[in-house]
Amino acid sequence: MEYAQRLLGLLDAWPVRVVLGLTLFYVCLRIALLPPHRPKQTREVANLPGPPSPPYVGWLIGNMGDIAEFRDTVMHPDWIKMGWTGRCQHIFGQETIWTYDPVAMGSILQQADVWQRADNTERLLGRITGSGLLTAKGADHRRQRRIVNPAFSTNAIKAMIPTMFDKADLCANILGQCVDDDSLEHFAARYPPKPEDRVAGARKVDLLALMSKLTQDVIGAAGFNTDLESLRPKENALDSSIQFMLNTLFDDTIILMAQNLFWSLDKIPLRNRRAMKACRGVMEKLSARLMRDRAAQLATEPEEADEDKVPDMLDLLVKANMAEREDQRLSDEEVRSQLLTLLFAGSTTTAGTICSLLRFMAKHPDIQARLREEIESTEERPNFETLNALPLLDAVVRETLRLEPPASCTVRTNVQDTVIPLSVPVRGRDGTMIEKALPVGKGSYVFLSISSLQQHPDVWGPDAAEFNPDRYKDPTIPKMNIPGMWGGLAAFISGPHHCIGFRLALAEIKVATVTLLRHFSFDELPSKPDIFIVMNVASRPEVKGESGGQMPLLVRRVEATA
């Protein structure tokens, strides 16, 4: 009794109260924020190699420190050395398995019914695009994909090439004005040039801004037969809302991740949340107008006039909206979401890739000169076949997508206990080898690191980290079978969710490169800003010390350099 009274007496001391209060708060927080589901951890997963969690705050922040430090490649180089498959910890004790073993990745991506997109990825994408292809699952996904597929066939892409050149020419005109004329300086660069970047006959230009406008207009014109008017040297609501959203999306990374894990935090009105809502509002208004106009047009068009016409994306979507058979029909909401998905997924990824490619050209003037020579050896507007027959252009696009893929990773979670096949054995924490298969419990998160696979020296040679388009002359490269759709790369992944727009993207990147390199040369800025790629919805270039996405390069007219 006396002992209990002495213990209670201790509560009068304020340090004891503070410690007890904090402990109680921590316990309540852990209970309130328990992740939605915890996978059953198998012995083999527990034994996977991986970085230790930091002391004291391990449960709270996991290995986020390492992840944040390497936002561009996503996987910390020290982790890569630990094994092709391993495990790390996200915030709030969320365990994540990583792999860049090509056999494991291929098997996971192929079994889309067992391995689905992770809820948190879907929730984030769903806020932007609604219930389109990027978020649909199972039978819904198969139905949506079947309906949209014809708009991405080789024939459909061939028919889009002239439109792509029209838009690329318009883009080149604006770029020309930016180079020649001070009046467009505000349009050309996000930040004014430093004194050393003011070079006669050349201009600092933010190519990300321009390429984003170009790729939006290409989707508008080629996919929806509509001028979205992003490529105008004036404010455009669609472009501004997309850029504002992308620039704010990862403002509060930890809170955003927490919101994606816990529904209870979803209502915090962060700036990025408001930006997402505003952007979705602009895109929805636009898609409602597109649907209304096309439905009216289809209703008045005589049926037989359609015979030779390759249907565009909007045709297919609006017709599916009117279809009588349920397995061929898309609801109003699904059509709207599909439009948002195509507009969004189709522009951010491709714009980033064109920027990366131009920067590689700026860093490697010798390759830029060789590529320009190849481009000048062909006609002004090469057709689909000729575009694909330019070997250096193909190798440069491949090398760009290898080193800076717009989606540097993707995450999957399994709906049942299963086994992941491995082609590269892993040494476990206890020193034993995990050889051919990794049993995993239902609800595991697996992080598929596209970048790590695409930059591994065992696959691409000792100079894997370097930009070297000539590596593809060696027929033994890549040295492993990569689970991908094109060029021996994983950039467009494989399986039922592989990128539906990969042919369109490749054609668009090539058309833009041919047009821009014919007329302009690209150099790094003399002030040598530290440009790095950050994870966003799609990877995005930024400059150290400056806010928002941008790709500033020094641009001059080719005639001026001759």
Ligand code: HEM
């Ligand atoms: C360089 C450009 C591009 C790259 C590297 C790229 C990459 C990818 C990747 C990796 C995925 C799989 C995402 C996942 O499941 O985790 C994907 C899906 C998708 N992409 Fe692309 N993409 C590009 C351009 C485009 C374009 C131009 C469009 C359309 C106009 C597009 C539309 C889509 C759609 C709709 C999906 C969802 C497919 C499904 O789940 O069935 N992408 N893309």
